[in-house]
Amino acid sequence: MNPLTATALGKRYRARWAVRDCDFTVPGGKVVALVGPNGAGKSTLLRMAAGIVRPTTGEISAFGTPVRGRIHPDVSFLAQDRSLYRDLTVRELARACAAMNDRWSADRVREVLGLLAGVDHDAKVGTLSAGALTQVAIAMALGRLPRLLLLDEPLSDLDPLARDETLRIIMTEVAERGTTVVMSSHLLSDLREVCDHLLLIDEGRVQVDGDIEEVLAQHRILVGPAADESAVEGTLINATRTERQATLLVREARPAPKGWAGTEPDLESLVMGYLRASRERRSST
Amino acid sequence: MIWVSWRRQRAQLLTLLGLLVVGAGVITLLRSSMIDSLTSAGLTGCVSVPLDQCTAPAAAAKSFAEAWANPLDIARMSILFGPALIGVFIGAPLFARELEQGTHVLAFTQSVSRTRWMVSKLVMALVPALVVLAVLQSMVSWWLSAAGTLGPLMNGPFTALNFSIGHVSPAGYALFAFALGTFIGVMSRRTLVAMTAGLGAFVVVRFALAGLVDRLVPAQRVEVSPDKELTVYTDGSLVLDHGYLDAAGQPVAQDKVNALTAACKSVPQGSGTAESQQEFLACLPKSGLAKRYADFIPESQAWQVHLVDAAIFGALAVLLLAGTTWALRRQS
Numbered sequence: 001m002n003p004l005t006a007t008a009l010g011k012r013y014r015a016r017w018a019v020r021d022c023d024f025t026v027p028g029g030k031v032v033a034l035v036g037p038n039g040a041g042k043s044t045l046l047r048m049a050a051g052i053v054r055p056t057t058g059e060i061s062a063f064g065t066p067v068r069g070r071i072h073p074d075v076s077f078l079a080q081d082r083s084l085y086r087d088l089t090v091r092e093l094a095r096a097c098a099a100m101n102d103r104w105s106a107d108r109v110r111e112v113l114g115l116l117a118g119v120d121h122d123a124k125v126g127t128l129s130a131g132a133l134t135q136v137a138i139a140m141a142l143g144r145l146p147r148l149l150l151l152d153e154p155l156s157d158l159d160p161l162a163r164d165e166t167l168r169i170i171m172t173e174v175a176e177r178g179t180t181v182v183m184s185s186h187l188l189s190d191l192r193e194v195c196d197h198l199l200l201i202d203e204g205r206v207q208v209d210g211d212i213e214e215v216l217a218q219h220r221i222l223v224g225p226a227a228d229e230s231a232v233e234g235t236l237i238n239a240t241r242t243e244r245q246a247t248l249l250v251r252e253a254r255p256a257p258k259g260w261a262g263t264e265p266d267l268e269s270l271v272m273g274y275l276r277a278s279r280e281r282r283s284s285t
Numbered sequence: 286m287i288w289v290s291w292r293r294q295r296a297q298l299l300t301l302l303g304l305l306v307v308g309a310g311v312i313t314l315l316r317s318s319m320i321d322s323l324t325s326a327g328l329t330g331c332v333s334v335p336l337d338q339c340t341a342p343a344a345a346a347k348s349f350a351e352a353w354a355n356p357l358d359i360a361r362m363s364i365l366f367g368p369a370l371i372g373v374f375i376g377a378p379l380f381a382r383e384l385e386q387g388t389h390v391l392a393f394t395q396s397v398s399r400t401r402w403m404v405s406k407l408v409m410a411l412v413p414a415l416v417v418l419a420v421l422q423s424m425v426s427w428w429l430s431a432a433g434t435l436g437p438l439m440n441g442p443f444t445a446l447n448f449s450i451g452h453v454s455p456a457g458y459a460l461f462a463f464a465l466g467t468f469i470g471v472m473s474r475r476t477l478v479a480m481t482a483g484l485g486a487f488v489v490v491r492f493a494l495a496g497l498v499d500r501l502v503p504a505q506r507v508e509v510s511p512d513k514e515l516t517v518y519t520d521g522s523l524v525l526d527h528g529y530l531d532a533a534g535q536p537v538a539q540d541k542v543n544a545l546t547a548a549c550k551s552v553p554q555g556s557g558t559a560e561s562q563q564e565f566l567a568c569l570p571k572s573g574l575a576k577r578y579a580d581f582i583p584e585s586q587a588w589q590v591h592l593v594d595a596a597i598f599g600a601l602a603v604l605l606l607a608g609t610t611w612a613l614r615r616q617s
Contacts, residue, residue, distance in 0.1 A: 050394050054615070069614065071394045083390040085293060096289045100395035100402075144395070 001064040003028055003075075003148040003180040004049055008058035010204070011044050018044040020204040022058070026148075026182060026197070031174055033195035033212070034184040035271055037279070041204040042184040043080055046152045049182070050077035062148060073103065076146035080153045082137045086126030090136055093125050097140045105145050112139035112169055131162025138169055149173065151183040155190055163187070167194055188268040200271060202278040208270075216264055220253035221273075224260030231257035238277035249273035286397055290409035297375065298413055305417045308363075309424055315356055316428040322349065323435075332433030350435050357436050360425045364450040367421070368458035371414045372487050376466025377479035379410050380613065384474040389616070403613050407606070411463055415456060422455050441521025442587040445495070452588055457595030457602075462487045464605035471612040490601070498594040499525055504580040511577055512566040521584035529574040537574060545572045 004026035011019045019041040026032055034042050047053040048060050051071040062072035071077060085093055090113070098104045112135075113119055119132050128136060134154060141149060154170070155163050171194055173179050182199075185191055198215050200208035208215055222232055226246040229239075234253035239246055249265065256262035265273070291298070323329050326349055331339035339346055380403075383389040392402045429438055437444075442451055449455070465487055470479035504525050509515060517524050529537045537545075549568035582590060 052390055052393050070398065071396075073396055077390075077394040079387065079390045079394075081387045081390075083387045085388060085391065087296075088292065092292060096292065097391075097395060099286055099289050100392060100397040102396045140391075 001028075002026060004060070004062055004182065005064075006045075006058065006060045009045075009048065009055055009060050010057035011041075011048060011053060012056045017204050019048070019055075019201075022201070022204070022206050024199060024206050024209045026180060026199075028180050029178055030180055030197040030211075031170075031195045032180075032182040032197040032199055033188075033191040033267075034182055034199045034201070035186075035188065035191070036184075036201040036207075037275055040202045042201065043152055044204075045201065046077070046150050046182065046184060047079075049150055050075065052077075072148075073144075074147040076141035076144045076149050078134075078137050078141050078149075078151045078154055080156075082133050084125050084133065084137055084140070086124065088125055089122050090119060090125060090128075091121045093136070093140065094143070097143055101144055103145055104143050106143070108145065109139050109143040112142055115169060115172075116165070129162075130157040131159060131166070134158060134162070135166055135169065138166065142169075142173060145177075147177075147179060149179050149181045149183075151181065153185060154183055155185050155187050163190060170194065188271055192267045198267070198271075200274055202275065203282070207274050207278065212267060216267065216270060218251055219265050219270055219273075220250050220256070220262045221265045221269060222248045222250055222253065222256055222260045222262050224248075224257075228257075228259060232260065233257075238273040238280070240276075249277075286401060286405045287409065290405045294406075294409050297410070301413050301417050305420060308421045312360065312421075312424045312428050315360075316431055319353055319356075319428070320431055322352070323431075328435060332431070332435055334434065336434055336439065346435060353432060353436065357429060357432060360428060361437060361446055361450050364418075364422050364425050364455055365446060367418045368455055368462045369484060369487055371418065371459045372462025372466040373480045373484050375410050375414050376463035377470050377483045378476045379406060379467050379470060380609070381470030381474060381476040381479040384471065384616070385476055393616075399614055399616075400610065403610060407467070411460075414463070415459055418455055418459050422450060425450065441523075441584055443521070443523035443582070443584075443590075448587075448590070448594075452591035453595040454591050457598035458491065460602040461490070461598040461605075464602035464609070465490075468605040468609045468612070471609050471616070494597060498590055498597060499523060499582070501593050501597075502582055502586070502590050504582055506578055506580050508576045508578045511569040511574060513577075515577060515579050517579050517581040517583075522581040523587075523590070524579050524581045527577070527579040529569075530576040530578050531573050532575045534576075536578070542574065545569070545574055548572060 002025050006022045006024050009019060009022040010017060022045065034045065036042050044053060048055050049062065049067060051067045051069055054069065059066050061067065062075050065072055085096060088096060094106070094109050098106060113121070116132065116135050119128065119136065125133070125136065138154065151170070154166055158166060167190060170181060170183070174181060183191070183195070196212055198208055198210060198212050199206065219237070220234070224232070224246060226241050226244055229246055229248070232248060232250060232253070234250040237249040237251055239248045249270065253262065323332065326345045327341050328346060328349055331341055331346060336346065393399060429436055432438070437447060440447060442448060462483070466479055466483040469483045469486070470476070473479050473482065507515065507517060508530060515527070528539065529542050531537050546569070549565050549572055
C-alpha cells in the first residue's frame with residue numbers, strides 16, 4: 001500500500017484554489033522533495049495529508065485509508081510554524097505528546113533528543129533557538145513511530161550547522177526504520193543530498209513527479225546559437241536567451257543537434273527552469 | 286490527556302485557587318468582624334425579625350446598615366460579575382488562543398481525537414471555575430444571612446441583584462458565559478475578539494432575558510377587599526401584576542380605575558382625615574371596584590424561578606457547546 005495517494009485533490013480558500021486537480025502517488029521508502037514557489041500549495045497539500053485541512057474536491061489517502069479530519073496513525077506531521085506548547089519544558093512536552101498518542105516510543109524521543117547536544121530538557125520550549133525548536137518538533141514527530149513523515153519546511157530558519165544536524169536526524173530515521181518522508185523546502189541544494197523523488201507543484205498543480213535520477217535523465221540543458229532553435233526537438237520547458245546564445249531546458253530531448261551542447265541538468269537548474277516557466281506563464285496571462 | 290489539559294491550564298487553575306483562598310479568607314474575616322459589631326451594638330436579635338419589630342435603638346440599626354452596606358454590596362457584585370469574568374478570561378481564550386497560535390495543530394496530529402481533546406479542555410477549564418464560583422457564592426450568602434434583615438436580604442430574593450446571586454442562577458449564567466466565549470473563540474479564532482464580543486453578547490443576552498423567567502413560573506393571585514392591605518408588597522414576594530376587580534371578578538382597566546378613584550376622592554369634603562379615608566374606601570366597592578388583586582410569586586417559590594432561569598441559560602450553553610464541537614470538528 002502506497003504511503004500517500006492523491007486523486008483529483010483540490011482545496012479552495014474562498015475564490016482561490018490553493019491546490020487543484022492533484023494526482024500523485026508517493027511510493028514507499030522514498031524521500032520526496034516537495035518543491036514549488038511560495039504560495040504554490042505545498043503547505044496546504046501537506047496539511048491535507050495530515051488531516052488538518054479538508055479537501056474541497058478529491059481525496060488523499062494514507063496507506064490506503066482516506067484521510068478525513070484526523071491523521072492516520074502511521075503518519076507524523078511537522079508543521080511549518082512548529083506548533084509546540086511553548087510554555088512547557090522539553091521534558092513536559094514529551095510527556096504531553098506521549099499522553100496524546102496510543103503508540104509512543106519514549107526511547108525514540110530520548111534517542112533523537114540525545115543527538116542534540118545543546119538542548120536542555122528542562123528549558124521552556126519557547127526559549128529554544130529556531131534550530132533546537134525544529135529538532136525537538138521532529139523528535140516529537142518520530143515518537144509516534146511513523147511510517148510516513150510529513151515535514152513542512154523542516155530546514156527554513158536554520159543555520160547551516162542546524163540544517164546539517166536536522167538532515168542527519170531525518171536520514172538516520174530513513175536508514176534505520178525505512179520511513180517514507182515527504183519534505184517541502186526551498187533549499188534545493190540540501191534536498192539533493194537526501195531526496196530521491198521529486199514532486200514539483202506550482203499554482204496548486206503537479207508539474208513534475210518522479211524519481212530524481214529519472215527526471216534528470218529525461219531532461220537536457222541545451223546551449224546553442226539563438227538563431228537556430230528550431231533544430232532542437234523535444235518539449236521545451238523554458239528558455240533563457242541572450243543576443244547570440246540560447247539556454248534551453250528540454251524534456252524528452254533528442255540528441256543535441258549540430259552546434260548545440262547538451263548536458264544533463266542538476267536538480268537546481270531543473271527546478272529553476274520549471275519555476276521560471278510557470279512564472280512566465282502567469283505573467284503572460 | 287487530562288494531564289496535558291491540567292498542565293496547559295495550570296497557571297489559570299492556580300490563579301483560581303488563589304482567588305478562592307483569598308476570597309474565602311476575606312469573607313470569613315469580614316463576617317466575624319460584622320458579627321462582633323452586631324453583638325456590641327445589641328442588634329443580634331434584630332437580624333431574624335422584620336425591622337419594625339427590632340427592639341434595639343433605631344439609630345444603632347441605621348448606623349450598622351450604613352457601615353456594612355458597601356462591603357456587602359461589593360461581595361454581591363463580585364458574585365454578579367463572576368460569570369462574565371469566567372466567560373471572558375476562561376471561556377473565550379480556551380480555543381481561540383490555540384487556533385490563533387496554531388498549537389491546535391499539535392493536538393490534531395496526535396492520535397487523540399478532536400472531540401476528546403476538546404472535552405478534556407472544557408472540563409479542565411469549566412469545572413474548577415464553577416466550583417470556585419459556587420463556593421464563593423455560598424460564602425457570600427453565608428455572610429449575607431448573618432446580616433439578615435439588617436442587610437440586603439431585607440429586600441427579598443427577587444431584587445435584581447439578590448436574584449442574580451442566588452441559588453443556581455450564577456451557575457447558569459457562568460455556564461452560558463463560558464459556552465458563549467468558547468463558541469465565539471472557535472468561530473473568530475481571535476482571542477481578543479472572543480473576549481470582547483463574548484462579554485458584549487453576554488451582557489446583552491442577560492439583559493434581554495432578565496424579565497423572561499418571571500413569566501414562565503405560574504403566579505399566584507391574592508384578592509382582598511379595597512379596605513385591606515396587600516401583604517405581598519412587604520413579604521418579599523415578586524409582584525407581577527396588580528389592580529382592581531369588578532363585582533363579577535373581572536379586572537378593571539387602569540384608566541377606568543383612575544376615573545373611579547378620582548370620583549370617590551371628590552365626594553367627601555376635606556381630605557386627609559380618618560373619616561374621609563374611610564368614606565373613600567367605602568366608596569370604592571360601590572363604584573364597582575369590588576376587590577384589589579395582585580399576581581405574585583411568593584418568596585418560598587423563589588427556587589422555582591431560579592431553576593427555570595438556570596435551565597434557560599443552561600440550554601443556551603448546551604446549544605453553544607454543540608456549536609463549538611461542530612466548528613472544531615470541521616475546523617480546517
